[in-house]
Amino acid sequence: MRILVVNVNTTQSITDAIGKQAADAASPGTEIVPLTPLFGAESVEGNYESYLAAVAVMETVRAHSEPFDAVIQAGYGEHGREGLQELLDVPVVDITEAAASTAQFLGRSYSVVTTLDRTVPLIEERLAVAGLSARCASVRASGLAVLELEQDEQAAVDAITEQAARAVEEDRAEVICLGCGGMAGLAERVVERTGVPVVDGVAAAVTIAESLVRLGLSTSKVRTYARPRPKQILNWPWHTG
Amino acid sequence: MRILVVNVNTTQSITDAIGKQAADAASPGTEIVPLTPLFGAESVEGNYESYLAAVAVMETVRAHSEPFDAVIQAGYGEHGREGLQELLDVPVVDITEAAASTAQFLGRSYSVVTTLDRTVPLIEERLAVAGLSARCASVRASGLAVLELEQDEQAAVDAITEQAARAVEEDRAEVICLGCGGMAGLAERVVERTGVPVVDGVAAAVTIAESLVRLGLSTSKVRTYARPRPKQILNWPWHTG
Amino acid sequence: MRILVVNVNTTQSITDAIGKQAADAASPGTEIVPLTPLFGAESVEGNYESYLAAVAVMETVRAHSEPFDAVIQAGYGEHGREGLQELLDVPVVDITEAAASTAQFLGRSYSVVTTLDRTVPLIEERLAVAGLSARCASVRASGLAVLELEQDEQAAVDAITEQAARAVEEDRAEVICLGCGGMAGLAERVVERTGVPVVDGVAAAVTIAESLVRLGLSTSKVRTYARPRPKQILNWPWHTG
Amino acid sequence: MRILVVNVNTTQSITDAIGKQAADAASPGTEIVPLTPLFGAESVEGNYESYLAAVAVMETVRAHSEPFDAVIQAGYGEHGREGLQELLDVPVVDITEAAASTAQFLGRSYSVVTTLDRTVPLIEERLAVAGLSARCASVRASGLAVLELEQDEQAAVDAITEQAARAVEEDRAEVICLGCGGMAGLAERVVERTGVPVVDGVAAAVTIAESLVRLGLSTSKVRTYARPRPKQILNWPWHTG
Amino acid sequence: MRILVVNVNTTQSITDAIGKQAADAASPGTEIVPLTPLFGAESVEGNYESYLAAVAVMETVRAHSEPFDAVIQAGYGEHGREGLQELLDVPVVDITEAAASTAQFLGRSYSVVTTLDRTVPLIEERLAVAGLSARCASVRASGLAVLELEQDEQAAVDAITEQAARAVEEDRAEVICLGCGGMAGLAERVVERTGVPVVDGVAAAVTIAESLVRLGLSTSKVRTYARPRPKQILNWPWHTG
Amino acid sequence: MRILVVNVNTTQSITDAIGKQAADAASPGTEIVPLTPLFGAESVEGNYESYLAAVAVMETVRAHSEPFDAVIQAGYGEHGREGLQELLDVPVVDITEAAASTAQFLGRSYSVVTTLDRTVPLIEERLAVAGLSARCASVRASGLAVLELEQDEQAAVDAITEQAARAVEEDRAEVICLGCGGMAGLAERVVERTGVPVVDGVAAAVTIAESLVRLGLSTSKVRTYARPRPKQILNWPWHTG
Structure with missing residues (x-):
């Protein structure tokens, strides 16, 4: 089967990292197709950029000419999954929801550790909309921007690990969802420091998308x-009629 | 003061109707500037169209060259208000939230009557995100599409009045918010049939925007x-740097 | 239009301060009529005093012989607004609810800063009854009694500003509602210290009452x-039959 | 021990009926003292009357010159219990809360059947304030006023039994709380018709008040x-300083 | 009347302590029959042990050959009460629920102080299932295991008192429920230190069971x-057909 | 990998049907080991039987001498999953939670259709404990007992299909979870009648268990x-110490 994994940022190196994470989690026989959006912000860290990314991801998937079996939206706390579900007949999986849903099988409560403080509300609202808040212990920010994660990886790993440890000790999280990706050794460091399972949203989303396809299930078309x-x-260059 | 009232649909006649409603509710000295989005769907009735409208409204406001004191997003249950709040220093008021907030001063619970069944979940989620669900008795659909409202106004008025009456009797609503606009005599008919106050979102939003401006209050810039x-x-034609 | 602004305390100097705040927020053409209750506690800081104030405010308004267009109940976290809504045909606005409702247009979450710790539960319950809790980050007490606010204004301003700052930093409030009034320069100091918008309940209530009157809306009489x-x-001296 | 049972209505026959219900439920050695409020409405069916009753009950208890060990506020869905708790050192039990709390030991969910439709919101809010809503299936009204219950008892019993049956069948209630009292054979008829346990608030409150006294427990004075x-x-004739 | 009080642990000294607490709270004429489960863990501190205790308590009660009028399940946060309610026609009272329900009559919020951290989630979930979470301020652990409580009583009393004080100061609890029992002077020490009422679950359960019996009320058999x-x-040695 | 799929009923034909469903959903290379509990009720339809099944499933898994990689508890709305998670180091998946979690990726809300009315509360509570209630539209009963499903399959399919259709139309469910299994053609019939995706809990659980194993994730051991x-x-024949 072929799964599109769509980055929400227009930075190619992030697409590459996401693609690698997805491929590592995929079953034999699954082809991962990483996509960079046709337009939008180099990194998405707020509502304006997130709404733009929502539309960009939809148009990027619509413009994709090869057939595919499922789509993963690979942005943490971003808008747009509902629109993709309308446009497509194949399953759509958002990584924020995939991580939370997976975490709930592993412990009584989970926390998300993300980048900037300003993205915390976006993640909280996406979890609420998805009905996945009840067992969310906290969403915590490391204080580092998306592009800074790539620049000083060691500092990023330290900051994230620190927040994960506080989530376990202060917020009583039993599982950590990583709301930012692509760093070598990050998950291992967090596991080491906290002793709790760490869920990567991209990997979780790949297994869920594969499962839905294998079970022959896709989005309900009855109402929403x-x-x-x-x-x-009108006046929409990506419109293909 | 000058208030931009931005339609979410690209149909000019709807912009005209909204502009008229807004002007009718405005105080002397308030100038209402109705705007049609630069791009997007002729009518917005679902997630894809709503996300597109969210971005279109933001770019339309950003492209507006005259100064203004507040912005009203005039679409029921649409995405995007949070992005406008990020981009602007002046107050932003969404009509879905304005109507609910006003209704809460008039009765213990309110219902929204809207167009198609598929827009019910969008409205419910916007009310939940805004923290305005606790006293929402129901969101009901008349079954008529946005553009049908203009074509057979009498049928529209009948269908909406019927749902409003059921909201009052079956769902125990004490106030009705009209989640669709521009029809002559609609509010009057609903008041007549149900005996409860009827709130028009555009009018409510105008008074709230005026009040915020007068009180010298605007969006908090501290986090979200x-x-x-x-x-x-990248590749975004409306980007102005 | 004429708006009654009813203090809940029987201390005249508080009525004067509230009247001034209301008049400052009123539109040209709005007459503010400040009223001191006919009976009750010099300051209201607990349930017994609050229930007594509820009844006193109702009888004070009923005994008012001049016509009026709206009533504002100017007490933070006090009982009674529902009773006024029953008795009157004109709109009734409670300042606790007015402040919260206004704050919700300005940021994702708000906190209330009030006087004594014992009034915190009263405010929390009034917000819950009004359906305005979902975006309330916290209700915090400065530890100063109502009448102490007048005696050492500088200490009051300091204590309130301190709690407001903690609400923003620790509770993630993005807007502050002042649950105590009449101090020169208080709002300015809190804005300066926290950088977030500060809502005064009396001022907010005036704009909401004016808006409801202008829109021709009043309390639903259908049930509650x-x-x-x-x-x-029986045996009720204020009963006018 | 001596327990004051305070009616909220100023109609003596209701006090008599409540006193009898209380005495029937009391243990040997418990003296029930039924009290009629010093002032207020002949029957309490709405917010104005309920706020007046709240204050009247408080003053009636304060004016009581004999010692007592506990107080029961015998009104369904009425305001005021919090004020009594402030004023007194002995336990205070509200019959709405007593009934709900008892019902929760008997089944997974309970419904309340009361008099007029307009009292439904009062009961719902008192249950919410008391933290007893989670297992409340519904609050239903028989449509009969308090004083009508006494006039045509058979019609009252029929109307209440009908609503109780619907609560069990339609709302999935497993226990019924009677939110109106003093009718011969009412509880028996409801048990017969529905097959579920029926809780009388006055009787439940007596056993709870007795239990608190026996356990040496009373209201926490630490904050609320x-x-x-x-x-x-000021100007309050019942004030005893 | 005769009330069975069933320990969840198979340690006889705990049964003795529970029996004594129950007898101290019982009315004259009530016979308390303390029972040790026929099988199970010496102390229950986790899900496996709690599920085993649930079944053991049920079989122990079923095997009891003397008649009885009510059953108390004397374990804090344990599973099984629903099963007992199915099997029996007499009232069943769980001490976790009895304590919370009683605490709610004494203050606006309560906290539970228990033994090990791992039992906190069990208690939280039992309170949620019972609809008693809304006014629960916190569940706190002393860090001492059940059997350690007996070994160094002074250390236990100190650790529990410390958590109770933090619940009152940090979590704003107004009442403390003791989620562990049998220690001389524990309740007194907590009252002394915190100044708030302290509820013992076994004592509370005895009064509730007595009240239900006296009122002629028992479990609804209509559905759950x-x-x-x-x-x-099959293959179940305790099955008696 | 090897996955144990444990029936909660002691009826072998149900184990066979569950084993077949699981094997059909499994990936190549996954070995499904269906297990019948060592003791317990022939069919589980209530709290006593469910608690007994909880313990039986745990002991059956503990007694299993071959190594395994994950465990599925194949009972709808049954107790015990938390205990299995304590006892084991490999992932544990409950079919009630697996179905709901999968359904949430397919539509905005889901309903469960199960057997008897008395099992509805059990399912509702398990979903609440698991944090999966927010998007649950309803749990509906077909009225047929577990063993009746096998006896008259056509009647069962009809009754279940009828409730599924009502869930979609009346409760606004967009996905159906089948809370009862093993019937030929059931899912197809429900899809045909309702037009919405139908999730089988056993199949969903197999894909989730496989995914967790593949991702190297298992239960957090940090607290709960x-x-x-x-x-x-004591006295527990299955104890292996």
């Missing part, structure tokens, strides 16, 4: 995610 | 709605 | 706030 | 229900 | 707690 | 699901 009605879309 | 960080935005 | 049924009221 | 601070209370 | 259907139970 | 402490277990 019914196909868009035929409409005139 | 802080200005976007300087970023490269 | 229907007029009291004709009844014998 | 601390004694009122010394204050001037 | 209907008698088990006739079934074959 | 830490290994039981060494203890004496």
Whole structure:
């Protein structure tokens, strides 16, 4: 089967890292197709950028000419999953939800550790919309921006590990979801420091997407995610009718 | 003061109707500037169209060259208000939230009556995100699409009035919020049939925007709605740097 | 239009301060009529005093012989607003609810800073009853009694500012509602210290009352706030039959 | 021990009926002292009357010159219990809460059947304030006023039994709390018709008050229900300083 | 009347202590019958042991050959109460729920202080299932195991008192429920240190069981707690058909 | 990998059906080992039977002498998953939670259709404990007992399909979880009738267990699901010490 894994940032190196994480988690026979959005911010860290990414991911998937069996939206706390579900007949999996859903099988409560403080509310709201808040102990920020993670990886790993440890000790989290990716050894360091399972959203999403495809399940079209009605879309360069 | 009232649909006649409602509710000395989005769907009735509208409203406001004191996003249950709050220093008021907030001063519970069944979940989620769900008795759909409202106004008024009456009788609503607009006599008919106050979101939003401006209050910039960080935005024709 | 602004305390100097705040926020053409309750505690700081104030405010308004267009109950966290809504045909606005409702348009979460610790539960319960708790980050007490606020204003301002700052930093509030009033320069000091918008309940209530009157909206009489049924009221000196 | 059972209505026949219910439930050695409020409405069916009753009950208890060991507030869904807890050192039990609390030991969910539709919101809010809503299946109204219950007892029994049956069948209640009292054979009829346990609030409150006294427990004075601070209370005839 | 008080641990000295607490709280004329489970863990401190205790308590009660009027399950945060309710026609009272329910009559919020950290989630979940979470301020652990409580009573009293004090000061609890028993002077010490009422679950349960019996109330058999259907139970030595 | 799939009923034909469903969903290379509990009820339909099954499943797994990589508890709404998580180092997946978690990726809300009305509360509580209630539209009963499903399959399919259709139409479910299994053609019929995706809990659990094993994730041992402490277990024939 072929799974599109769509980055929300337009930075290619992040797409590469996400693609590698996805491929590592995929079963034999699954082809991972990493995609960079056709337009948008180099890194997504707030509502304006997130809404733009939502639309960009949708158009990037619509413009993809090869067939595919599932789509993963690889951004933590971003908008847009509902729109993809409307547009597509194949399953759509958001990594924020995939991580939380997986974490709930591993412990009584989980925390998310992410980048900047300003993205905490976005993640909290996406978890609430998805019905995954009840066992969320906290969403914590390391204080480092997305692009800083790539620049000083050691500092990033330290800051994230520190917040993960506080989530376990102060917030009583029993599982940690990493709300930022692509760093060598990050998960291992957090496991070492906290002693709790660490869930990577991209890897979790790959297994969920594969499972849905294998079970022959896809998005319900009965109401919320019914196909868009035929409409005139004005002045929109990506519109393909 | 000058208030931008931004339609989410690209249909000019809807912008005209919204502009009229807003002007009717405005205080002397308030100038209402109705805007049609630069791009997007002729009518917004689902997630894809709503996400597109979110971005279109933001870019339309950013492209507006005259100064203004507040912005109203005039779409029921649409995405995007958080992004506008990030981009602007002036107050932003969403009509879904304005109507609910106003209704809560008038009765113990309120219901929303809207167009298609598929927009019910969008409205419910926007109310939940805004913290305005606790006294929402129900969101009900008339079954008529946005553009049908204009075509057979009498049928629309009948269908909406019927759902409003059921909200009062079956769901114990004490106030009705109209989640669709521009129809002559609609509010009056609903008041007549149900005996409860009827809130029009556009009118409510105008008074709230005026009040915030008069009180010298605007969006908190301390965390969630802080200005976007300087970023490269790729391939985005509306980007103005 | 004429708006009654009813103090809950029987201390005239507080009525004067509230009247001034209300007049400052009022539109041209709005007449503010500040009222001191006919009976009750010099300052309201607990349930017994609050229930007494509830009844006193209602009787004070009923005994008012001039016509009026709206009523504001100017006590933070006090009982009674529902009773006023039953008795009157004009809109009733409680300042606790007005402040919270306004704050929700300005940031993702708000905190209230009030006087004594014992009034915290009263405020929390009024916000819960009003359906305004979901985005309340915290209610914090400065530890100073209502009448102490007038005696050492500088100490009061310091104590309140300190709690506001902790609300923003520790509780992640993005807006502060002042649950105690009448101090020169208080709002400015809190804005300066915290960098977040500060909402004064009296001012917010004035704009909301004006808006409801202008929109022709008033309390729903369909169920919860229907007029009291004709009844014998025994031994009640304020009963006017 | 001696327990005051305070009616909220000023109608003596209701006090008599409540006193009888209480005495029937009391242990040997418990003296029940039924009290009619010093002032207030002949029957309490709405917010104005309920706030007045809250204050009347407090003053009636304060004016009682004999010693007592506990107080029961015998009104369904009425305000005021928090004020009594402040004023007194002995335990205070509200019958709405007593019934719900007892019902929770008998089944997974309970419904309340009360008099008029307009009292439903009062009961719902008192249960919410008391933290007893989670297992409340519904609050239903028979449509009969308090004083009508006495006039045509058979019609009252029929109307209440009908609503109880619907609560069990439609709302999945497993226990019924009677939110109106004093009718011969009512509980028996409801048990017969529904097959579920029926809780009378007055009887439940008596056993709870007795239990608290026997266990040597009374209201916590640490914060919410601390004694009122010394204050001037103006123009209040019942003030005893 | 005769009340069975069933320990969840198979340690006889704990049964003795529980029996004594129950007898001290019982009315004249109530016979307390303390029972040790027929099988299970010497002390219950986790899910496996708690599920085993649930079944053991049920079989111990079923095997009891004398008649009885009510059953108390005397384990804090343990599973099984629902099963007992199914099997029996007499009232069943769990001490976790009895303590919380009683605490709610004494203050606006309560905390539970228990033994090991790992039992905190069990207690939280039992309170949630019982609909008694809304006013629970916190569940705190002293860090001492059940059997350690007996070995160094002074250390136990100190550790528990310390957590109780923090619950009152940091979590704003107004009442403390002791989630571990049998220590001389424990309740007194906690009252002394915190100034708030302290509820012992066994004593509270005795008064509630007595009250239900006296009121002629027992478990609703209409749905959740209907008698088990006739079934074959395989290989189960305690099955008595 | 080898996955134990443990029936909660002691009826072998149900174990066979569950084993077949699991094997059909398993990846190549996964060995499914269906197990019948060592003791317990022929069918589990209530709390007593469910608690007994909880213990039986735990002992059956503990007594299993071959190594295994994950365990699935194949009972809808049954107790015990937390105990298994304590006892084991490999992942544990409950089918009730697996179905709900999978359904949440397919639509905005889901309903469960199960057997008898009395099992509805058990399922609701297990979903609440697992934090999976927020998007649960309803749990509906077909009215047929577990063993009746095998006897008249056509009647069972009809009754279940009918409830599924009502869940979609009346409760606004967008996905159906089948809370009863082993019937040929059931899922197909429900899909046909309702047009929404249908999730089988056993199949969903197999893919989740496989995913957790592949990702190298297992139960957090930091608090709630830490290994039981060494203890004496008295008179328990299955204790292996």
